[in-house]
Amino acid sequence: MAVSQNGGMPQLRIALAQVNPTVGDLDGNADLHVAWTRKAAEAGAHVVVFPEMSLTGYPVEDLALRKTFAAASRQGVESLARRLDEAGCGEVLTYVGYLDLDEVGPRDAAAALYRGEVVARQFKHHLPNYGVFDEHRWFKPGTTLDVVRFHGLDIGMVVCEDIWQDGGPISALGRAGVDLVVAPNASPYERSKDEQRLPLIARRAAEAGAPLVYTNQIGGQDDLVFDGDSLVVGADGALLARAPQFVEHLLVLDMDLTAGGHAGDGELEGLHVRRRVLSEEPVPSYEPTAEPVISEPLSDEAEVWSALVVGLRDYVHKNGFSSVTFGFSGGIDSAVCASLAADALGGDNVYGVSMPSKYSSGHSKDDAEDLARRIGAHYRVEPVEDMVRVYVDQLHLTGLAEENIQARTRGMLLMALSNLDGHLVLATGNKTELAVGYSTIYGDAVGAFAPIKDVFKTHVWQLARWRNAEAAKRGETPPIPENSISKPPSAELRPGQVDTDSLPDYALLDDILDDYVEGDRGYADLVSAGFEPETIDRVVRMVDKAEYKRRQYPPGTKITFKAFGRDRRLPMTNLWREGKA
């Protein structure tokens, strides 16, 4: 694409600002826009495109319904236009996402800023209302399409979900006539979503009959993580540029465009096209600078690991913390959490606590200590025996009550250390445990964030092996003790306890859970898939009964569509059981 002999086609240098805003931080996010637009201007860009709702961060959830917040956001976009002009970036056509509010209601909006003013303003048309999206609650849909003529080129815009719709605003833009489409996005990461994204965007570019510029947010926001993967495709669907995943990035490319000289406002399938001319004069012909970046998508393991690292890092930092503490049990879950935390925050910001009870094995402490050494974490041993004994003796606890008090004593101990030292507490449970309710409320469920909440147990092992292998490749110490990977998992709450006392083998369990939770398959369907009826029934009943426990669990980075949390909200009082009878 970076051809110098372009046969006189109008040129434009486009920048995609793949940034990491923080929800609600209007001032900080405005600064981010100024800094990155300046970078774009320094790179000689004529246009810069930020993600969806970049000024407010996404998702703002019910903040969308606060009139004062919407007013501040509206004001923010006006004052950002002025600030950019004052910063010498007024000539760069800057696409910014924000929250608008008019007489109809709140809007998921994008604005084009130019020479200190808002020159176009458009609201999202299609409001997703599934999975983690509640946009019918938060926003009202738009009915206009704002096209600006900039250096003689007609540029239209669509916001996020609008490009996932067949026959949506994109095809309307195609019929109205545009030379370029920009699309600000906040599209949450899901495992292998990048494989869907490129073909979809290529199809939309063909529908629009114009190249499409897709900028996506990166970073963690509560349980969501955004991977970026911003890209540009030509009108023919060819991939022209692609940003790396999970990092802030300014993707710059030179484009040779066709000035179609489209015209006419008016109604088009219920949408009102509004055109505005900013400048007719093409950019004077120039020599393109460099080949645009086309980043390779990450491997599946690297992608998931990055998602978990970024989700954890941003949850900790955006909540004003810098360090974390949690139990180092010697087991695989806490070892993987520790390795993620070290990658996210640095080993020096990880405070591991071994909390042995009288049922803890010797290898638990050894493996925990080994882990801390490998990742450079702080490490202390705080036995819980004395605390447990007071409860057991005073209340005459036995059985489940005695098992639970051990887990709970540990939770309270971590919270006390958090109160003393200001670390954020992590809960180390995995998706399999959460699915079947194999955890103790106020015990191992204690914590402000659960890094591997959406990772099945067999997947935890797989990630551990992958991370160790990566370290070995780079000549570094593998972070996770081999023994934590290979030994049979145990909660160690009674003598000789192992997980398989209470649960089917994890490979089988995860297989059933994958079909039942991710695949939404019912009992009869699982039977016909060849699983043993008794096992299905047992697993399915455990899952259906564990809703309340899941609600009490902290948020954690979501890597699948069917993460527990906002994606699967069942009533707590619910007698429906999917099992055989």
Next chain:
Amino acid sequence: MAVSQNGGMPQLRIALAQVNPTVGDLDGNADLHVAWTRKAAEAGAHVVVFPEMSLTGYPVEDLALRKTFAAASRQGVESLARRLDEAGCGEVLTYVGYLDLDEVGPRDAAAALYRGEVVARQFKHHLPNYGVFDEHRWFKPGTTLDVVRFHGLDIGMVVCEDIWQDGGPISALGRAGVDLVVAPNASPYERSKDEQRLPLIARRAAEAGAPLVYTNQIGGQDDLVFDGDSLVVGADGALLARAPQFVEHLLVLDMDLTAGGHAGDGELEGLHVRRRVLSEEPVPSYEPTAEPVISEPLSDEAEVWSALVVGLRDYVHKNGFSSVTFGFSGGIDSAVCASLAADALGGDNVYGVSMPSKYSSGHSKDDAEDLARRIGAHYRVEPVEDMVRVYVDQLHLTGLAEENIQARTRGMLLMALSNLDGHLVLATGNKTELAVGYSTIYGDAVGAFAPIKDVFKTHVWQLARWRNAEAAKRGETPPIPENSISKPPSAELRPGQVDTDSLPDYALLDDILDDYVEGDRGYADLVSAGFEPETIDRVVRMVDKAEYKRRQYPPGTKITFKAFGRDRRLPMTNLWREGKA
């Protein structure tokens, strides 16, 4: 209305089955339908109307998206039709709510059952998607209006939200022509909602040009409570019958109707009217039995108290528990919770635990014991000093860490007793504390249910005084110790601590919270309302920072539109602060 000389107008005896289904309990709810339809048949009713989604319970939340559940519900309504016929109720035209699923998606549906068959089936048109409603997530809207001719009378139906819409399906029914409209509802209780309901339904009856039969669900479902208040209005808007609030009730009345002989299927403003004739022969003229019941709505305090009692009772029972335990601190919150629990479950199912620490005052224990005696609750004293001491000594806790460990030790103690004895633990915090984050996660926030979560502190006092006065009126022992009402509130986590050390006076605080939370007013607006800027700023910042704590709090009965929980969902990582700067 109950006139014997009716000038030959067609008569019909209508029954409204104001029942309390349990979400997901398809079998139990089917039994409920058979039992109540039988009662209606015994009362000589020709038509019986159950609430919205009465076969599944409401709301089913994401269960709506489980195909197996929808299939079971569809099957359930067919088999209910057969069961009713076998039970000798086949001649009673029975309106039942259920979950349907077709090629478009899940549906909030109502069916008319007659002689063992489903004779009409209609889907809700308007799907509310605000407050606690996520119906755009759960359902697809219907496009048909099913009218059946029964004993020569044309009966149309609309589901719930459809009657809250101006110019909705009701006005379409009016234009198509019907003699009677039945409306199955699941309309959650809100303080004084009954005052809106009657005028609205009267207006709709006028629009339909026909009497309107409105049946509402009663009972608690997670954080929602339904008050019933089922009613019938004439075509002229006159109130003909009204069921009592918060109890299951069969409301029966005789109606003299006009047979308009309406005809014609077809499209009407995008809705497809479908007519079906079941029987043309009018009911033989009969002598009406009794004056219909027109219950008086409850007073504000009685209504709120009933909502809290029913919400608590159903949460406990529907989750399979029969008894509750929680801390009896001697303060007003636990005293009101205890009194509610005694009204809901009987004093004998309430297990109070006094858990003094070294900072507890003498009167705390006395007042707690007095409370237990008044309501007939079980009572024990379990000091937490020994447990607290181990933590404090081993971890060298001071300040906030020491305060919190006391609250947390109590939470763990209650959970241990719950594990031993099978009681459900209640959290006794009020809405004011929750709003400003004046509580300890894993401490006083421990519990499966929080009865007064949506009651501001000043309102707690008001309810306590009202409940005591009611007891006095009936010559019973006032349940709440006078001392718990009159003494200054204190968390007693350090020497001489009182709530006003950390918080503004409760009257002022609740005033600001009411404007800020319920009224959605911003900082500037609160200043102009006359509050002191520093106090507003302090309160508003506390509220905005407490989101994470609120998320960790158990569910509790919602009595306002702006309850914390499903009605106000802010991001946890959110730097927007409504305060002055």
